Structures are given as structure tokens and as C-alpha cells.
Amino acid sequence: MKKIVLSGIRPTGQLHLGNYLGALCNFVKMQQEGIYDSYFFIADLHALTTNPDPALLHENVRNVVAEYLAAGLEPDKSTIFVQSDVPEVSELYLLLNMHVGIGELMRTAAFKDKARKALGITTAPSADDDADMAKEIIGAQSNKRVNAGLLTYPTLMAVDILIQRANFVPVGKDQEQHLELTRRFARRFNAFYKVDYFEEPQNFNFGNAAVKVPGLDGSGKMGKSEGNCLYLADDEKTLRKKVMRAVTDAGPTEPNQPMAEPVQNLFTILKLVAPQELVQQFTDAYNDCSIRYGDLKKALADHIVALTTPIRERIIDIKNDDAYLARVLRQGAEQARERASATLRDVREIMGITPFWK
Numbered sequence: 111m112k113k114i115v116l117s118g119i120r121p122t123g124q125l126h127l128g129n130y131l132g133a134l135c136n137f138v139k140m141q142q143e144g145i146y147d148s149y150f151f152i153a154d155l156h157a158l159t160t161n162p163d164p165a166l167l168h169e170n171v172r173n174v175v176a177e178y179l180a181a182g183l184e185p186d187k188s189t190i191f192v193q194s195d196v197p198e199v200s201e202l203y204l205l206l207n208m209h210v211g212i213g214e215l216m217r218t219a220a221f222k223d224k225a226r227k228a229l230g231i232t233t234a235p236s237a238d239d240d241a242d243m244a245k246e247i248i249g250a251q252s253n254k255r256v257n258a259g260l261l262t263y264p265t266l267m268a269v270d271i272l273i274q275r276a277n278f279v280p281v282g283k284d285q286e287q288h289l290e291l292t293r294r295f296a297r298r299f300n301a302f303y304k305v306d307y308f309e310e311p312q313n314f315n316f317g318n319a320a321v322k323v324p325g326l327d328g329s330g331k332m333g334k335s336e337g338n339c340l341y342l343a344d345d346e347k348t349l350r351k352k353v354m355r356a357v358t359d360a361g362p363t364e365p366n367q368p369m370a371e372p373v374q375n376l377f378t379i380l381k382l383v384a385p386q387e388l389v390q391q392f393t394d395a396y397n398d399c400s401i402r403y404g405d406l407k408k409a410l411a412d413h414i415v416a417l418t419t420p421i422r423e424r425i426i427d428i429k430n431d432d433a434y435l436a437r438v439l440r441q442g443a444e445q446a447r448e449r450a451s452a453t454l455r456d457v458r459e460i461m462g463i464t465p466f467w468k
């Protein structure tokens with residue numbers, strides 16, 4: 111039996127270098143290994159948690175499918191599908207929610223972060239943050255702003271994974287807490303019903319730690335809502351401009367001086383896109399104070415452009431080929447539903463939801 115690989119990306123805009131280096135490039139590598147049964151999807155139901163414009167959502171699904179294919183996913187090697195094309199996911203989401211605590215969901219870092227933003231809370235989290243947040247969320251003002259879907263986001267993600275009985279889930283560092291919750295829900299389900307049904311899925315990055323791609327604006331991670339993204343679809347000129355504008359410092363003044371965060375960030379990305387020798391060369395130059403950040407940025411831009419240009423060139427052609435996209439997604443939906451419906455049947459039975467007219 112082949113091990114199952116599954117991962118997804120929300121269609122909230124074009125894919126950026128964080129999505130690619132943290133997740134998508136591993137989807138492609140795992141597919142190419144040929145030893146896994148792979149499922150890669152577009153998490154459109156998850157995108158609904160931020161109430162997108164319907165027409166825009168539809169276009170963004172198209173974008174992500176095209177970007178998956180342009181990056182190297184192949185429908186004959188991987189099952190490529192849209193989450194909402196598998197209605198079994200929504201039913202299992204309802205069933206699994208019966209075993210998920212509101213408290214544990216409210217303490218999830220991603221939820222707190224998004225809820226804080228929606229509520230306009232800008233103060234740093236305090237020791238009483240959980241209690242304060244609960245008060246804010248229950249307050250009449252916030253009823254609409256923090257929706258229940260945002261709270262139960264981890265249940266839906268766990269269902270995506272568990273419904274395909276996935277073993278490996280290649281994701282970036284920011285998704286690890288969600289994966290931990292998935293394992294907890296799987297254990298809890300097994301224990302409650304005294305079954306050995308769900309296996310616990312693991313992150314996968316070819317033996318390396320999960321990746322966090324930083325932004326080039328000094329701190330934090332690269333993210334759509336941070337407005338600091340290098341997009342796969344950006345043209346060469348745009349990419350170079352963005353990289354050359356990256357925040358740095360005045361440069362090292364003493365040998366082997368510790369790196370400030372913005373400089374470290376440039377090195378973090380360089381390590382992910384350039385050969386080890388080049389990284390070493392710039393590290394040595396930093397350590398002996400001879401580094402010129404302009405050269406570092408230029409080398410970084412060269413490698414990013416080399417990586418993304420072939421992908422960008424394919425995106426446009428694929429995006430406009432409606433018939434091809436339809437074929438890929440129909441086939442993907444059929445394959446994904448096959449496994450999902452088998453799991454749902456089992457889970458219903460385990461939980462005692464069985465029809466009387468069998």
C-alpha cells in the first residue's frame with residue numbers, strides 16, 4: 111500500500127514564494143518520487159471564512175489550479191481537486207465537530223491572530239489574552255466580524271486530511287499547530303469509539319524542519335495579508351524591484367557580528383533558492399565585513415527569477431484553457447470522492463448513523 115500525501119492551499123490570491131517554498135515545491139517533489147498516492151487541492155471552503163467576493167473567489171480557484179499545474183503537478187500522477195467538489199468533506203466536518211472543543215479552537219494561534227485583526231485589537235497579547243479575547247468575541251459588536259467558520263477552521267482542515275486517510279501533509283511552519291490539532295482529533299475519535307481507525311498524519315519536508323519564508327520588509331513571514339509578497343506570477347522587473355528594495359541595515363562593523371533580523375531574512379531566502387557555495391560566500395563576506403548588500407540582493411533576485419520565470423510563463427497558457435482545467439478538476443473530484451465517501455461511510459457507521467432501510 112502506498113502512503114498517502116495530501117495538502118491544500120486557500121484560493122485567496124496569487125501564490126507567493128512562501129507558498130511555493132513552504133509547500134508547493136514539496137508537492138511537486140513528492141509527486142515526482144512516484145512512491146506516494148498524492149492528493150492536492152484548493153481549499154475554497156476555507157477561503158469562505160474571510161467572506162470573499164464570489165466572482166473573485168471563483169477566479170482565485172482558477173488561479174491556484176493553474177499555478178499548481180504550472181509548478182509541475184500532473185493530473186495523471188496526482189489527484190488535483192477543489193475542496194467543495196467533495197461534498198463528503200462538509201458532512202464529515204459536521205460529524206467531527208461533535209468531538210472538538212470550543213476552548214481548544216479559541217486558543218489556536220491562527221484563530222487568535224485572525225480574530226484580533228477582525229476585532230481591530232492591536233495591543234500585544236497579555237497574560238489574560240484568552241479571557242479578554244473571549245469577552246471581545248462574545249460582545250455584541252463582534253458577532254459578525256468573527257464568524258463561526260473561522261473558529262472551526264481547524265476542524266475542516268483536519269477533515270480534509272483525515273477523510274483521505276493521509277499519512278504525510280507537506281505544509282509550511284505556520285500550519286504545524288493545525289496539524290497537531292488534527293492528530294489530537296484523530297486520537298480522540300479513536301479513543302472515544304474504541305477503534306483504531308484514523309492514523310496520525312505528519313508534516314513532511316524531506317527530513318528537514320518545516321519552512322518559514324520571511325518577508326523582505328524586515329520582520330515576520332511572507333503573507334498575502336502582510337502585503338510583502340514576491341508572487342510566482344510577478345514578472346522579472348517587478349521581482350527585481352521588490353528584492354532590491356528589501357530592508358537591510360548599515361552593514362557589519364565587526365567580524366562575526368550577529369545578523370540583524372532583516373539581513374538574516376535575506377539569507378534565509380537565499381538558502382532556499384541558491385546553491386550552498388553561494389550562501390557560504392556571502393556568509394563569509396558578512397563575517398569579514400566585506401559584504402555589499404547590493405550584491406547579495408542581486409544574487410538573490412537572479413535565483414528567484416530563475417526559479418519562477420518558467421512557472422510564470424506556463425501559468426498564463428494554462429489559466430486560459432477552460433477545457434483542460436475542467437478535465438483536470440472533474441477527474442480529480444471523482445478520484446477524491448471515491449476515497450472520501452469510503453471514509454465517510456465508515457465514520458457514520460462507527461458513530462451510529464446508519465440508515466434503517468438498508
Ligand code: TYM
Pocket residue numbers: 116117118119120121128129130131132133134153156266267270271279280281282283284285288321322323324331332333
Ligand atoms: P495557506 O493557504 O495559508 O498556505 C498554503 C501553504 O503555504 C504555506 N505558507 C508558507 N510556508 C512558508 N513560509 C511562508 N511565509 C508561508 N506562507 C504560506 C502554508 O504553510 C501552507 O502549507 N489551512 C491551510 C490550507 C489547508 C490545508 C488543508 C493544508 C486547508 N486544509 C489540509 C494542508 C492540509 C492554509 O491556510 O494554507
